[in-house]
Amino acid sequence: MKELVREQAQTTRRMITSLTVAAALSIAAVVGIYFFLTLNGVKALQFNSLGQILLGTSWDPESTPPKLGLLPMIISTLYVTAIAVAIAFPVSLLCATYLAEFAPTFLRRTLRPAIDMLAGIPSVVYGLFGILTLVPFARYYLGAPSGYSVLVAGIIVAIMILPYMTSVMMEAIRSVPREYVEAALGMGATRWQVVRTVLWPAALSGIAAGGMLGTLRALGETVAVALVAGGALMIPHSPLDPCRPLSAHILLQATVLPVGSPGYYALYFAGLVLMLMVTAVIVITYWYRERAGKPKVRRKVKAGRVNPVLASKLMTGLMIAAGVIAAAALVGITGYIFVNGIGALSWDALFGPVSIGDPVHSSLYPALLGTLALMFYSTVFAVLVGVPTALYLAHFAGESRFTRAVRFAIDTLAGVPSIVYGLFGATLFVVYMKMGYSVLAGALTLATMNLPVVVRTAEEAFRSVPREYIEAARGVGASWYHVVKDVLLPMAKPGITAGITLSMCRAAEEAAPIILTAVMIGLVSSNPFVHVLQPTDALAFRIYLIAKEYLMVPEAKQKAFAAALVLILVTLSLNFLAIYMRDKFERRVGRRV
Amino acid sequence: MAAFKVRDLHVYYGDKEALKGITLDIPEKKITTIIGPSGCGKSTFIRCLNLMIKEIPYARTEGVVEFDGDNILEYESEEEIIEHRRRVATVFQHPNPFPWMSIYDNVAYGLRLMGMDEDEIEDRVYEALEKAALLDEVEDRLDDPASALSGGQQQRLCIARALAVDPDVLLMDEPTSDLDPIATRKIEETVLELRGEVTIVFVTHILPQAYRIGDYTAFFLKGELVEANETKELFNNPQDERTREYIEVEFGP
Numbered sequence: 128m129k130e131l132v133r134e135q136a137q138t139t140r141r142m143i144t145s146l147t148v149a150a151a152l153s154i155a156a157v158v159g160i161y162f163f164l165t166l167n168g169v170k171a172l173q174f175n176s177l178g179q180i181l182l183g184t185s186w187d188p189e190s191t192p193p194k195l196g197l198l199p200m201i202i203s204t205l206y207v208t209a210i211a212v213a214i215a216f217p218v219s220l221l222c223a224t225y226l227a228e229f230a231p232t233f234l235r236r237t238l239r240p241a242i243d244m245l246a247g248i249p250s251v252v253y254g255l256f257g258i259l260t261l262v263p264f265a266r267y268y269l270g271a272p273s274g275y276s277v278l279v280a281g282i283i284v285a286i287m288i289l290p291y292m293t294s295v296m297m298e299a300i301r302s303v304p305r306e307y308v309e310a311a312l313g314m315g316a317t318r319w320q321v322v323r324t325v326l327w328p329a330a331l332s333g334i335a336a337g338g339m340l341g342t343l344r345a346l347g348e349t350v351a352v353a354l355v356a357g358g359a360l361m362i363p364h365s366p367l368d369p370c371r372p373l374s375a376h377i378l379l380q381a382t383v384l385p386v387g388s389p390g391y392y393a394l395y396f397a398g399l400v401l402m403l404m405v406t407a408v409i410v411i412t413y414w415y416r417e418r419a420g421k422p423k424v425r426r427k428v429k430a431g432r433v434n435p436v437l438a439s440k441l442m443t444g445l446m447i448a449a450g451v452i453a454a455a456a457l458v459g460i461t462g463y464i465f466v467n468g469i470g471a472l473s474w475d476a477l478f479g480p481v482s483i484g485d486p487v488h489s490s491l492y493p494a495l496l497g498t499l500a501l502m503f504y505s506t507v508f509a510v511l512v513g514v515p516t517a518l519y520l521a522h523f524a525g526e527s528r529f530t531r532a533v534r535f536a537i538d539t540l541a542g543v544p545s546i547v548y549g550l551f552g553a554t555l556f557v558v559y560m561k562m563g564y565s566v567l568a569g570a571l572t573l574a575t576m577n578l579p580v581v582v583r584t585a586e587e588a589f590r591s592v593p594r595e596y597i598e599a600a601r602g603v604g605a606s607w608y609h610v611v612k613d614v615l616l617p618m619a620k621p622g623i624t625a626g627i628t629l630s631m632c633r634a635a636e637e638a639a640p641i642i643l644t645a646v647m648i649g650l651v652s653s654n655p656f657v658h659v660l661q662p663t664d665a666l667a668f669r670i671y672l673i674a675k676e677y678l679m680v681p682e683a684k685q686k687a688f689a690a691a692l693v694l695i696l697v698t699l700s701l702n703f704l705a706i707y708m709r710d711k712f713e714r715r716v717g718r719r720v
Numbered sequence: 721m722a723a724f725k726v727r728d729l730h731v732y733y734g735d736k737e738a739l740k741g742i743t744l745d746i747p748e749k750k751i752t753t754i755i756g757p758s759g760c761g762k763s764t765f766i767r768c769l770n771l772m773i774k775e776i777p778y779a780r781t782e783g784v785v786e787f788d789g790d791n792i793l794e795y796e797s798e799e800e801i802i803e804h805r806r807r808v809a810t811v812f813q814h815p816n817p818f819p820w821m822s823i824y825d826n827v828a829y830g831l832r833l834m835g836m837d838e839d840e841i842e843d844r845v846y847e848a849l850e851k852a853a854l855l856d857e858v859e860d861r862l863d864d865p866a867s868a869l870s871g872g873q874q875q876r877l878c879i880a881r882a883l884a885v886d887p888d889v890l891l892m893d894e895p896t897s898d899l900d901p902i903a904t905r906k907i908e909e910t911v912l913e914l915r916g917e918v919t920i921v922f923v924t925h926i927l928p929q930a931y932r933i934g935d936y937t938a939f940f941l942k943g944e945l946v947e948a949n950e951t952k953e954l955f956n957n958p959q960d961e962r963t964r965e966y967i968e969v970e971f972g973p
C-alpha cells in the first residue's frame with residue numbers, strides 16, 4: 128500500500144516536470160522566432176543603412192551595391208490592410224449585431240456554425256477565386272491596367288477576414304447581460320438606440336478584439352495577396368495600381384534568392400517589419416480596450432436630427448443588407464469553387480499518371496498525400512507540446528513569472544503571420560538543422576504555427592471541467608496523475624479534439640509556410656509519410672503554383688479547381704468536425720450553446 | 721381615476737398560460753402593491769404594463785390593458801411602443817445601471833434618447849437624483865462610474881434614471897429583493913416620497929413591505945387575481961379564504 132502511494136506520488140512529480148518542460152518549449156519558440164528574424168534581419172544592415180531599407184524605393188538585391196528598399200512593400204501592406212479592414216469591419220459589426228440580437232433563433236442556429244465553417248476556407252482558394260473573377264472584372268470594368276491591384280487584394284482579404292471578425296464580435300454582443308438591454312428598452316429606446324447605446328459600448332472590448340484579429344490576419348495574409356496584388360515593385364498611387372505587400376514579397380523572393388545573399392537577409396528584415404506592425408496593432412488594441420473600459424466624462428450624445436424610429440428602421444435594414452452581402456460573397460466563392468471543381472474532378476485528375484515537374488498535368492494524388500502527411504506530422508508535434516502546455520496552464524501553473532511568460536508567448540505566437548513562421552522554419556529547420564526542404568521541416572514549422580490554437584482550445588477545455596469532479600477524485604485519494612488520466616483527459620476530450628481538428632485544418636490550408644520549408648516542383652517523394660526528409664507536393668501549394676505560373680496552359684484552370692475542391696472538402700469537413708466537437712463539449716460541461 | 725384599466729388579461733408563454741384573465745384598475749398617483757408567491761405572474765403582469773412582453777417572441781396576450789384611452793396591447797409599431805415606454809418607466813429587481821457610463825450619464829440616458837438639449841438635461845438630472853434621495857451621496861462624484869456605487873445606491877440610481885424622463889407611471893418589480901434591510905428602507909422612503917406625484921406599481925413578495933407602503937394591494941395566485949383592495953382592508957379583513965391563508969402564513973403567527 129505504502130509502496131503504491133509512493134509510486135503514484137512519483138509518477139505525479141514526473142508528470143508535472145514533463146508538463147513544465149512542454150510549456151517552456153512555447154517560450155523557446157517565441158524566442159527562437161525573434162532570434163532568427165533579428166539574427167538574419169540585422170545582417171541586411173551590412174549592405175544598406177536603416178534609412179535606405181525603410182525609405183528606399185527600389186529593390187534590386189543582385190546589383191552592386193544591392194538595393195534593398197522596402198518602402199513600396201510597406202506602403203502596399205498598409206494600403207491593402209486599410210482597404211480590407213475598412214470594408215470588413217463595418218460589415219462584420221453590422222452582421223454580428225444582426226445575428227446576435229435581431230435574427231430569429233433558427234437563423235442564428237444555422238448561421239453561427241456556417242460562419243465558423245467559412246473561416247476554414249483556405250486563403251489560396253480565395254486567391255484562385257480572385258484571380259479568375261475579380262482581377263478580370265477590375266481590368267474590364269474598373270479600368271485597372273492589369274486587373275491585379277490594391278483594390279482587388281483589399282476586397283479578397285476583406286472577404287477572408289469577415290467570418291473571423293463576425294464570429295468574435297457576435298460572441299461579444301451575445302454575452303452582453305440582458306438586464307442592460309431591458310433597462311434601455313424600458314426607458315423607451317428604439318432597437319437601434321439599444322444597439323448604439325448599450326450593445327456596442329458594453330461589448331466594446333470584444334468588438335475591438337474581433338477588429339484586431341481581422342487586422343492581424345489582413346497584415347499577414349500572404350498567398351491570396353501574392354496571387355491578386357500583381358507583385359509590382361512600385362509605390363501604388365491609386366487603388367487600381369498593382370502592388371506587393373511585405374508578406375507577398377517575402378514569399379515571392381524567398382524561394383529565388385540564394386541563402387546568405389543580401390536580399391535574403393533583407394527578407395528577414397521585412398519579416399521583422401511585419402512583426403513590428405503586428406505588435407503595434409496588438410498594443411494599440413490593448414491600449415484602446417484599457418482606455419475604453421473607463422466611463423467617459425459627460426459624453427455629449429448627439430441625439431441626431433433623424434426621427435429615432437426611422438433611424439432604427441434604416442439601421443435594421445442596413446444590418447440585414449450587410450448580412451446579405453457577407454453571405455452572398457461567401458456563398459458565391461464556395462459555390463464558384465464547388466461548381467467548377469465538380470466539373471473538373473475526375474478519376475484521372477485525382478489518381479492519373481504523375482508527371483514530375485508538371486503541376487498541371489500531374490494528378491493530384493501526390494499533393495493530397497503530401498497534404499495529409501503534413502497535417503498528420505504537424506498535428507502530432509503540436510499536440511505533443513500543446514496539450515501538456517494547456518494542462519500545465521489550466522491546472523498546475525500558479526501565477527508565477529514563468530506562467531505569465533508562457534501565456535505571453537502563446538499570445539504572441541497567435542499573432543505571428545504565417546509567412547514569418549515560414550521564415551523561421553526555413554532558417555531553423557531547413558538550414559541550421561539541415562533537414563532541407565522536407566516533410567519534417569514543413570511539419571515542424573506548421574506545428575509551431577498551430578501551437579497557440581491547440582494550447583488555447585485545450586486549455587479552455589481543461590479549465591471548464593467542473594471543479595467538483597476533480598474534488599471528488601481527490602477526495603477519494605486519487606493522485607494528480609490519476610486525476611489527469613481518469614477525469615481531466617476524458618472530460619476534456621471533445622474540446623481537445625476540436626483544437627486538434629482546427630490545427631489539422633490550418634496545416635492543410637496554409638501554403639506560405641510550406642513553400643518556404645517543404646514543397647518543391649518535381650523530385651517529390653512517392654510516400655511522404657515515410658520519406659519525411661524529402662520534399663513533397665501539397666494541395667495548397669499546387670493551387671498556388673498553377674494560379675501563379677501556369678494559368679496560360681490549357682487545362683490548368685481545371686486542375687486548379689479540382690485541387691481547390693479537394694482541399695475545401697478536407698478543410699470544411701475538419702472544420703465541421705471541430706464545430707461539432709465544440710458543441711458536444713459545451714453540452715457536456717453544461718454551457719449555453 | 722385609473723391609470724391602467726386591465727380587463728380579462730391572458731398571457732401565454734408558448735403553451736403555458738401565465739396570466740389567466742386578470743381584471744384590475746391601477747389608480748392614478750397612488751401606490752399599488754402586488755403580492756403573491758413566486759411564479760404567480762407578478763412580473764408577467766408588469767411586462768404587460770410596460771409592453772416588455774412584446775420583446776418575447778413566443779409570448780402572446782389577450783384582453784385589454786387600457787392606458788390613456790388606448791388598448792396598449794394593440795400597439796405594434798415601434799413608435800407607439802417606445803412612446804408608451806417613455807411615459808411608463810421601470811425599475812427592475814437587479815440594479816442595472818450601465819457600468820460603462822458615469823453616474824451623471826446614467827441619469828441622463830433617457831433624456832438623451834429623447835434628444836433633449838444638454839442644458840435642460842442637467843437640471844433634470846439633479847432634480848431626479850434629488851427625488852431618488854441620492855443627490856447628497858453622489859453630488860461630488862457625478863463623473864464616477866456607476867459601478868462604483870453600492871447595491872442600494874445603484875438601485876436608487878436606477879430610480880433616478882427612471883424618474884428623469886418624468887414618467888406618468890413608475891413600475892417596480894421587487895426592487896429591494898437584492899438589497900440589505902437598510903438599503904431597502906431607503907428605497908421604501910423614496911417611494912413614499914413619490915406618492916401623489918406618480919402612479920406607482922410595486923411588486924414585492926415581502927408582505928410587511930406591501931403593507932407599509934401600499935395604498936392599494938392586489939394578491940395574485942397561480943396566474944389569477946384573487947383579491948384587490950385598499951391595502952389596510954386587504955390585510956386586516958381579507959375576503960377570500962386563500963388571501964387569509966397566504967397572509968397568515970407569510971406574516972407569521
Ligand SMILES: Nc1ncnc2c1ncn2[C@@H]1O[C@H](COP(=O)(O)OP(=O)(O)OP(=O)(O)O)[C@@H](O)[C@H]1O
Nearest residue numbers: 733736738757758759760761762763764765776925
Ligand atoms: N420568459 C418566459 N418564458 C417562459 N415562461 C415564463 C417566462 N417568464 C415567466 N414564465 C413563467 O410564467 C409564470 C409566471 O412567471 P412570473 O415571472 O411572471 O412570476 P413572478 O410572480 O414574477 O415570480 P417571482 O416572484 O419568482 O419573480 C411562471 O410559471 C414562469 O415559469
Ligand SMILES: [Mg+2]
Nearest residue numbers: 762763764893
Ligand atoms: Mg418576478
